[in-house]
Amino acid sequence: MFTGIVEETGTIEQIKPTAKSIELAVRAKVCARGLKLGDSVAVNGCCLTAVKISSGKKGKLIHFDLLQESWNRTNLQFAKVGSLVNLERSLLVGGRMGGHFVTGHIDGTGNIIRWERAGSDHVLEIAAPPEVMRYVIFKGSITVDGISLTVAQVGKKSFRVWIIPHTHEVTALRERSVGDAVNLEADLLGKYVRQFVSEAST
Secondary structure, eight states: OBOSOOOEEEEEEEEEEOSSOEEEEEEESGGGTTOOTTOEEEETTEEEEEEEEEEETTEEEEEEEEOHHHHHHSGGGGOOTTOEEEEEEOOOTTOOOOSOOBOSOOOEEEEEEEEEEETTEEEEEEEOOHHHHTTOOTTOEEEETTEEEEEEEEOSSEEEEEEOHHHHHHSGGGGOOTTOEEEEEEOHHHHHHHHHHHHHTO
């Protein structure tokens, strides 16, 4: 379980396809501290398991094995060596809940259709698939590339969020542009409510 509060941006150092998986190595500082084999890390919002931790000149490398299914369903498939990714360690029991409940299970990818400065902030509009849009509500929570954000506007096929300067500065969003794919996870509580209502009406 995560909160959607990005701890740092890591840099992809290696992408190595194998017969059974894709090996991904990410250079990290904050998220490598105290990390053990088997621990979970959200990488662009996707919950991955650390299978190896090694030391490098510019910080430690966290190694992950991704199944083809995870690779194909997330924007990690478009990543390159040198790309920035948002990182967050799993939530500690008793820790602060700065964002909202995030599972790290990506519901789908969306595409940026508007990404521009608005005063000191930025406005980000994302076209999302129906399986995500059904859970998007005004002032509700949404996770974009692992970032907990508040929905500012909802359309039929897209939604908008506002990005404050701090979020723009400390996340990989600063590398994004119109047309880029982003990982999306709808609010967990919204999913349960919709399921309960659906079952009650049948």
